[in-house]
Amino acid sequence: MAADLFSDSRDLRPLAARMRPASLDEVVGQDHLVGDGAPLREVLRSGQIHSCLFWGPPGTGKTTLARLMCDTAGARLLTLSAVQSGMADIRRTADEAAAIKAAGQMPVVFIDEIHRYNKAQQDALLPFVEEGQFVLIGATTENPGFEINKALLSRLQVYVLHPLATEAIRQLLERALRKEAEGLTCDEEVIDRIARECSGDARQALTILEALIQHAQARGLEHLSEADLESLGRSRPHQFDKGGDAFYDLISALHKSVRGSDPDAALYWLARMLKGGCDPLYIARRLVRMASEDIGNADPRALTLTLSAWDTVERLGSPEGDLALAQAVVYMAVAPKSNAVYTAFKRVMKEVGQLPDYPVPQHLRNAPTSFARKQGHGSGYRYAHDEPEAYAAGEVYLPEPLAGTRWYTPVPRGLEIRIGEKLQHLKSLDEQSPNKRYAP
Incomplete structure (x- = not known):
């Protein structure tokens, strides 16, 4: 029969405190x-x-x-x-x-x-x-x-310190059961399930065991089964600390699974975040970022889909809107990948911070008034739509010291294959044009 945990002769501290090791040799894990x-x-x-x-x-x-x-x-x-x-x-x-x-x-x-x-x-x-x-x-x-x-x-x-292994938690639970509830037996599945579901948290595991022992004492039970564990009406807690390490580790795992083209892993980490109580709108915002950073112009539909998922979550809330997040996550995971825009933007932002603020070339300046036009604003500008292929071959849209600089290099995947072909064609037109903005 389970010992009376609340008799005056007993230590009334929580089981986790009573089971605290008195020496290093008693430490588990x-x-x-x-x-x-x-x-x-x-x-x-x-x-x-x-x-x-x-x-x-x-x-x-x-x-x-x-x-x-x-x-x-x-x-x-x-x-x-x-x-x-x-x-x-x-x-x-x-x-x-x-x-x-x-x-x-x-x-x-x-x-x-x-x-x-x-x-x-x-x-x-x-x-x-x-x-x-x-x-x-x-x-x-x-x-x-x-x-x-x-x-x-x-x-x-x-x-x-690391989360305790399942076997270490199991040893701790068996030790506590022998010490605190002499005569009370327990199905192995109960111990296994507690050890497995507590995510390496010994205190949580011992708290559940203590509740089970109290359950047995109140009902005069001498044996505990999974049905008794279920009768506690507890839901399995999930490790998730909003704004803490676990939070950022989970979003990192989701992002890297999408980038790594693994839809199953991406769904798993998405589910972990939702089960842990993460705001679905936060996830939606992060998915929009992933669409631009890791898929980009290889498949621009990814950005549209993530924005639609965000809108769906705002309209329906959770859990109804969660399916839209799952749809977006799977689509992005299997979509062709490109970080060409992301890396180009990072490089140009860095260089703009280091380079002088070159003046806007005269032919690119706004000329809304006759005074501005007299100052040369817009002088020599070539209207692309009036040119063959709607492209002003030989024209330059950067300051002269930066002419010919390239930051964006499309990857040979998805739509960027065609973008690369287009840019190569335009480059050949520039090379053949007699109307080059700046002399070579």
Whole structure:
């Protein structure tokens, strides 16, 4: 029978907290950090801990490792949450750390979600770390290269934690079941499903298991099945942090799948974003960008289709409009690819920023008044429609120092094959023309 989780004699902390490892040997996963000969194990073995930053997804052991570092070194742990604290809390904690150090003990300040501190708050930590007033250990789910000030980051050793493997989560769940619910058995499929669906988050997996144990206790069950798991009425959460690393990783995966001409992968990443709660209008805007950047004039219909998908999402909303996004994603994935416009535009924007602001040639200037015409504006302009093939062969539309410069080179795919042929033909007309704007 499941143990009574709410009896007065029990530890009332959440199961995830009760299962927190008391030593490195109890840590599941993160072998690259705590396995034999791994860097963090060697640091703890020496007892000389240092300021560092644990970076990884939720439920991967950041807080656990911080506590183990502190315990192993015999240090005094002070904790702050960047979500709930501010400058006054930092100063108060620094004063407390100074008193601990004066008493002959090493102070360690652990700051959870340190990326939530603003620049001023992060800067406030610098002098304490530099002067060794305390050892700083930070934990973050966000890319420290973007979210942590360079000055502070340069003083922290960064340890990267990975989502736990399914087998590691399984071991943790089985250990918790033996320890917390003696006599309660469980179908292997239940453990497998929890381990598989928690996306490497040990805390989430243990929270689900705790709910199952409570379910068993309330109903006097001695065995749990998948039906019991279903009865919790939970929906599977999807890893997605709007504006964070997971968000940009998913949109990057979608973009690269479209560029790589894999419609199935593109649909998968689109579904992941939608299931995670991403705004469909954001996806629609990004698809428009993809159409111009990676397909361009190889198939101009891609841009029209993505704009139509955007309009459909605005009109219908989600989920009705999501199908239009899927249609656009598949079309772009299988369309011929060209980044010729994208690369040409990047090059010309760079060069315009470096070159002088050449004056507009006289023959290209606007001449709306007789005064402007007397100044030579529009003088010698050749109206292309009055020329053979509607093309003024030999004419130049760039400033003279840039005459002959080419930025756009169509690729031999899709419609750009014909565009390339057209440009080659026009070039031959220029070469044969007796009416060249500038002498060779």
